[in-house]
Amino acid sequence: MGSRLSKTGIALALCGLAALAASPALGHGVHSHAKGAPKPVLVLEGEFVASELNGRRLNRGEDTPKATLIFLPNDGVRGSTGCNRFSGKLVRSGAKSTRFGPLALTKMACIGPAKNLEVQMLSALRATNQISKFGSEVRLLAANGRVVARLQTISARPETGLSLYGKSWTLVSLNGQTLDAQSARPHVTFEPNRISGSTGCNQFSGVHQRADGKSRFLNMAQTERACLAAIGDPMATEAAFMAALSQVDQFSLTGNQLTLKSSGSPDVLVFEAGN
Structure with a gap:
């Protein structure tokens, strides 16, 4: 038993x-x-440039148009199609589905490679139903899992998105010399992939390219007005400012102060955010 x-x-x-x-x-x-x-929920932040759209690798040469995407706090997005600029919001459905809501788009006419790139970029954004991140690469995926875009990081730091854009930066120091606050000082504004502003005399604009932690300003164009002023010499300031800007390859943003300088020359441009 x-x-x-x-x-x-x-x-x-x-x-x-x-x-x-x-x-x-x-x-x-x-x-x-x-x-x-x-x-x-995947946290997205920083600025990225498209390296592949709809399975097609993109030419990322210095003079070719580039499509960019910037993720901002609270699911805001900005970017460039390679021709026009856009802005909007991400729309999330749980942790799996993330798409782009309605996008506001500028209406500049595009031709050639810029037009083709814009068509591809907008097509990829419209098809996106999920976003994933693998190291420095962001992938936009369609509902069936197909990768419609691959984007490589330009900068993962949020200050190069939200804090740099949407402000006017006034030049306060040029190559070590403090500029008179009563004079017509140069100022710049940044948008995704672009820079524009005033030399204190003429208007200018060009391409702002960032890669591998370095900044470059390309294809700069400006008006050609002669200027006189009661304070300072605006033409001399303009010449020194544009010469220094053409040599810039280093970018530093700390709080309300932006510093642009060259690794190959002593030129240093110091800006402060203002109106």
């Missing part, structure tokens, strides 16, 4: 252990309260 009870007890114990091992709450260290928990 005792022998039978002993065998029965052993059998029950073995069944109990098997049940515990098979339990989804305890097997492999998974706790029952975690089952079905929502995945964390």
Whole structure:
């Protein structure tokens, strides 16, 4: 009798252990309260440039148009199609679906490579149903999982997006010389992939290119008005400012102060944010 009870007890114990091992709450260290928990929402921040659209690798030469995408706080987005600028918001449906809401787009006419790039970029944005991030690469995916765009990071620092854009930066120091606040000082504004502003005399605009932690200003164009002023020499300031800007390759933003300088010359431009 005792022998039978002993065998029965052993059998029950073995069944109990098997049940515990098979339990989804305890097997492999998974706790029952975690089952079905929502995945964390992907946090997107920084500025990216398109390297592939709809399976086609893009030419990223210095003089070719570039499509960019900037992720801002609170799911805001800005960017460039390579011709026009756009802005809008991300629309999330849980942790799996993320798409672009209605985008506001400038209406500049595009031709040639810029037009083709814009068509491809807008097509990719419209098709996006999910966004994933792999190291320095962001991928935009369609509903079926197909990758419609690959974008490489330009800068993962939020200050190069939200804090740089949407402000007018006034030049306060040019190559170590403080500029008179009463004079007509140069000022600049930044948009995705572009720079524009005033030399204190003439208007200018051009391409702002950032890659591998370096800034460059290309294809600069300006008006050609002669200027006189009661304070300072605006033409001399203009010449020194544009010469320094053409040599810039280093970018530093700290709070309300922006510094542009050259690794190959002593030129240094210091700006402060203002109206």
